[in-house]
Amino acid sequence: MSEFITYLVTGIALGSSFALIGSGFVVVHRVTRVVNFAQGSLAVLGAMLSASLLAGRLPHVVGEMVTVVVCGLVGVLVGVVAIGKRGTPPLISLIVTLGVSMLFSAAIIWLWGQDPVSPPGLDGFTTILGAEVERQRLLVLVVTLVAFAGLSLFFSRTYLGKALTASASNPFAARLVGIDVRRMGLVAFGLSGVLGGLAGVLVAPSNALSFYSDLPMALGGFAAAVFGGLVSPLRTLVGGLGLGVAGQLTAGYLNGSYQTEVALLLMMVIMIARSRSFAHEEAK
Amino acid sequence: MTQMMSRVMSRARSRPQPRTLLVLLACAAACVAPLVLPDLTFFMRMVMAAIVVTGLSILMGYSGQASLGQGAFVAAGALTVAVGTTRFDLPPLLALLAAPAVAAGFAALVGVPLLRLHGHYLAFGTLALLLMVQTAMSTFDVLGGALGVSGIPPLGVGDRVVVGQLPYVYLALGCLGLVLLVSHRTVHSRFGRGIQALAGSQTAAESAGVPVNRSKVVIFALSAGFAGLAGALSAFFTPYVSPDSFPAAESFTFVIMAVVGGLGTIWGGVVGAVIVSVLLQVLNTISSQPGLPPTAAPIMQYATYGTLLVLALLFMPRGVVPSVDAGVGRLLTRPRVEVPG
Amino acid sequence: MLHITDLVVRYGSAVALDGVSLEVGRGEMVALVGPNGAGKSTLINTVSGMLEPASGSVVVEGTVAQVPEGRQMFPDMSVEDNLLLGGWSIRNRQLDEVFDLLPDLAGMRRRKAGRLSGGQQQMVAIGRALMARPDLLAIDELSLGLAPIVVDELAEHLRYLNAERGTAVLLVEQEVTLAFRLCARACVLEAGRVVVTGPSSELAESDAVRKAYFGDLAELADVEVSR
Ligand SMILES: Nc1ncnc2c1ncn2[C@@H]1O[C@H](COP(=O)(O)OP(=O)(O)OP(=O)(O)O)[C@@H](O)[C@H]1O
Ligand SMILES: [Mg+2]
Numbered sequence: 001m002s003e004f005i006t007y008l009v010t011g012i013a014l015g016s017s018f019a020l021i022g023s024g025f026v027v028v029h030r031v032t033r034v035v036n037f038a039q040g041s042l043a044v045l046g047a048m049l050s051a052s053l054l055a056g057r058l059p060h061v062v063g064e065m066v067t068v069v070v071c072g073l074v075g076v077l078v079g080v081v082a083i084g085k086r087g088t089p090p091l092i093s094l095i096v097t098l099g100v101s102m103l104f105s106a107a108i109i110w111l112w113g114q115d116p117v118s119p120p121g122l123d124g125f126t127t128i129l130g131a132e133v134e135r136q137r138l139l140v141l142v143v144t145l146v147a148f149a150g151l152s153l154f155f156s157r158t159y160l161g162k163a164l165t166a167s168a169s170n171p172f173a174a175r176l177v178g179i180d181v182r183r184m185g186l187v188a189f190g191l192s193g194v195l196g197g198l199a200g201v202l203v204a205p206s207n208a209l210s211f212y213s214d215l216p217m218a219l220g221g222f223a224a225a226v227f228g229g230l231v232s233p234l235r236t237l238v239g240g241l242g243l244g245v246a247g248q249l250t251a252g253y254l255n256g257s258y259q260t261e262v263a264l265l266l267m268m269v270i271m272i273a274r275s276r277s278f279a280h281e282e283a284k
Numbered sequence: 285m286t287q288m289m290s291r292v293m294s295r296a297r298s299r300p301q302p303r304t305l306l307v308l309l310a311c312a313a314a315c316v317a318p319l320v321l322p323d324l325t326f327f328m329r330m331v332m333a334a335i336v337v338t339g340l341s342i343l344m345g346y347s348g349q350a351s352l353g354q355g356a357f358v359a360a361g362a363l364t365v366a367v368g369t370t371r372f373d374l375p376p377l378l379a380l381l382a383a384p385a386v387a388a389g390f391a392a393l394v395g396v397p398l399l400r401l402h403g404h405y406l407a408f409g410t411l412a413l414l415l416m417v418q419t420a421m422s423t424f425d426v427l428g429g430a431l432g433v434s435g436i437p438p439l440g441v442g443d444r445v446v447v448g449q450l451p452y453v454y455l456a457l458g459c460l461g462l463v464l465l466v467s468h469r470t471v472h473s474r475f476g477r478g479i480q481a482l483a484g485s486q487t488a489a490e491s492a493g494v495p496v497n498r499s500k501v502v503i504f505a506l507s508a509g510f511a512g513l514a515g516a517l518s519a520f521f522t523p524y525v526s527p528d529s530f531p532a533a534e535s536f537t538f539v540i541m542a543v544v545g546g547l548g549t550i551w552g553g554v555v556g557a558v559i560v561s562v563l564l565q566v567l568n569t570i571s572s573q574p575g576l577p578p579t580a581a582p583i584m585q586y587a588t589y590g591t592l593l594v595l596a597l598l599f600m601p602r603g604v605v606p607s608v609d610a611g612v613g614r615l616l617t618r619p620r621v622e623v624p625g
Numbered sequence: 626m627l628h629i630t631d632l633v634v635r636y637g638s639a640v641a642l643d644g645v646s647l648e649v650g651r652g653e654m655v656a657l658v659g660p661n662g663a664g665k666s667t668l669i670n671t672v673s674g675m676l677e678p679a680s681g682s683v684v685v686e687g688t689v690a691q692v693p694e695g696r697q698m699f700p701d702m703s704v705e706d707n708l709l710l711g712g713w714s715i716r717n718r719q720l721d722e723v724f725d726l727l728p729d730l731a732g733m734r735r736r737k738a739g740r741l742s743g744g745q746q747q748m749v750a751i752g753r754a755l756m757a758r759p760d761l762l763a764i765d766e767l768s769l770g771l772a773p774i775v776v777d778e779l780a781e782h783l784r785y786l787n788a789e790r791g792t793a794v795l796l797v798e799q800e801v802t803l804a805f806r807l808c809a810r811a812c813v814l815e816a817g818r819v820v821v822t823g824p825s826s827e828l829a830e831s832d833a834v835r836k837a838y839f840g841d842l843a844e845l846a847d848v849e850v851s852r
Binding site: 085089095 | 532
């Protein structure tokens with residue numbers, strides 16, 4: 001039982017980072033129709049940056065906050081490159097972001113080297129139902145839930161959030177009422193940077209990240225986003241948590257090396273099983 | 285059939301001269317190069333990349349979707365040869381012929397559901413597929429396991445077998461020629477006109493009666509077939525196939541080559557493969573100079589890839605081939621016949 | 626307050642407007658009529674800045690808001706949110722003024738815009754445009770698909786708006802009788818050119834208008850004959 005709880009919590013923590021990255025995909029895709037491949041790199045950047053800032057004597061919370069804000073700004077920059085030029089089709093934007101993720105890799109190796117980095121997080125363990133659980137992993141879940149609640153409030157309650165939703169729902173009408181749809185796209189990219197940075201900051205204390213982690217992070221996040229059909233943040237949260245838990249249970253009870261493959265396999269199954277209904281939703 | 289042939293030929297006649305000259309020149313250079321180049325492995329890899337990228341370019345140009353894991357189909361082709369010859373004693377020649385078919389079939393299976401979706405599910409689906417193929421290869425002993433498959437016999441018929449690298453290089457060049465010919469035929473066939481409509485507007489193509497999904501799957505399978513052929517060639521050339529033979533980065537490189545060369549063009553794949561391969565070779569030489577830190581090589585490689593992609597897409601979004609084509613056309617300032625594709 | 630001079634608008638190489646000139650005075654209501662494909666929507670979209678002129682000029686003294694062809698709701702958002710977004714350009718979040726003018730909207734403020742009937746959506750579209758407190762209201766197809774009773778009601782609102790607020794109106798309307806009843810002046814557009822402009826009462830008698838008015842019928846007749 002205690003083993004199961006450990007796997008469950010570990011899975012939920014990892015799944016939370018998938019959910020955060022996945023919601024970054026969703027936010028950008030809804031507003032711009034672009035799939036931002038650099039989403040995983042932003043998480044890696046978050047991990048590296050927070051490690052440096054915290055080592056440079058910034059106190060906890062402040063160090064993490066600064067990291068997340070910087071990641072948001074970098075996200076905007078990614079957006080400028082990806083959609084800044086008028087009339088770039090989404091396929092081309094996707095490949096531009098693939099290029100941007102490679103530039104990230106170069107910069108990360110240059111600044112932080114090739115070794116995995118793990119910033120300090122919450123120390124200590126808590127006992128849940130007889131299982132020793134790292135506190136950091138619980139923190140990940142709590143912050144993720146808060147972030148999703150904040151995201152949902154932002155989209156439904158704030159004027160800017162409504163303008164973003166409007167740009168996603170009917171770009172023509174959005175332009176008609178004076179919303180600068182391209183600028184909204186940049187806001188979405190910035191938001192995805194914040195979410196990616198947050199994922200990196202949260203997950204790296206337990207799972208060290210290197211420049212090489214961008215691909216698994218991006219794929220995990222995309223897999224979570226697929227649950228939400230690339231449009232629903234809430235279903236992305238559920239999908240991310242499900243993927244994380246399924247991966248950890250497989251890793252724990254079957255074989256430790258297959259957790260990514262389980263996530264990918266589930267993603268493929270979902271895509272194939274739901275291809276009809278997704279296609280239908282998109283056509284609407 | 286004859287009608288189609290004559291139409292293709294009349295097109296060929298109306299094509300401007302410089303283009304034909306350029307193609308002839310390229311053919312000649314390709315035939316002579318293996319005899320004078322010191323490093324045949326580099327040249328062989330470049331030719332195989334060109335085969336893969338020719339298919340990828342057509343896929344991306346006409347279906348509007350990318351495959352980030354084209355390596356999965358290269359692997360399918362390589363495995364057909366490796367496993368077929370060593371485990372099932374298939375004659376090597378038969379394995380070579382079967383490889384593209386196996387890869388194409390594999391692609392059709394995945395492509396039918398994924399291509400129905402927009403939003404680049406295919407890009408991530410193929411990437412996931414590649415990673416799963418890698419895992420499958422290292423897990424199942426039939427596919428070589430962690431050690432990989434070695435002892436692949438040389439290509440040959442009966443007792444006569446191929447010796448040395450040179451024959452494989454010419455075989456690969458021949459295959460590239462075949463791939464280019466098939467691509468040309470496909471793009472200029474009745475089916476090709478359908479997929480050209482698809483490249484313009486999917487809705488318009490649909491309403492014009494083009495079976496959109498089926499056409500996309502056919503192109504996808506074709507591109508995977510080319511990739512499988514390249515994989516088969518590589519399995520004969522380097523008679524060892526392991527999970528590490530198909531890194532994701534290589535599949536990204538194929539995309540970069542396709543974009544640099546020009547999506548949806550016949551010659552874009554070749555041009556992109558040559559430009560990017562040569563550039564990488566040069567960079568490799570520079571970054572392995574003494575005195576540079578060991579991280580110089582990956583930094584330079586990633587930076588070049590990234591810069592190439594971003595700059596190429598933003599400033600030459602149609603790629604080298606169409607841009608140069610248009611430039612030459614303008615230089616000549618004589619009325620040019622539009623050659624679609 | 627609206628000065629259009631020698632306006633040319635293209636879609637790619639196709640010319641949709643070919644040298645159009647038109648004036649709308651302060652507080653004036655002008656009808657824009659013409660057969661399908663004449664370029665009416667193109668003109669409206671250019672006035673509101675959705676399309677760029679290829680040449681010529683559009684000068685607006687004040688602000689424009691548009692009630693677009695096809696209503697263009699944000700379908701998954703509430704009526705209230707649709708209206709609020711209408712005020713985006715001037716950050717106007719006061720719904721009361723619009724509810725005063727179009728009281729029906731207050732009753733459906735929480736409903737999803739995509740679930741409303743055509744007439745209700747048209748009302749939302751007008752309300753949304755009014756949120757920008759425009760000096761010129763550009764309306765594309767006021768009556769399309771609506772019951773006569775609803776149309777009359779909307780027309781009444783427009784007249785009130787014009788009289789009370791001095792809002793100028795540029796009205797595209799297939800229903801020529803309605804357009805001429807509402808607007809003192811009218812402009813007939815055909816194949817991207819202005820055929821005639823003048824007081825509605827005079828135009829109602831003219832041949833050009835007859836042709837525009839019965840344009841569709843005339844074409845139908847031609848087809849019949851050629852068969
Ligand atoms: N997005 C577009 N792309 C290309 N051509 C267009 C586009 N929109 C309109 N056109 C063309 O421009 C011309 C004018 O169209 P417009 O929509 O302005 O006509 P309209 O007078 O509003 O017609 P209707 O009464 O049917 O609404 C038509 O010939 C039309 O085919
Ligand atoms: Mg119209």
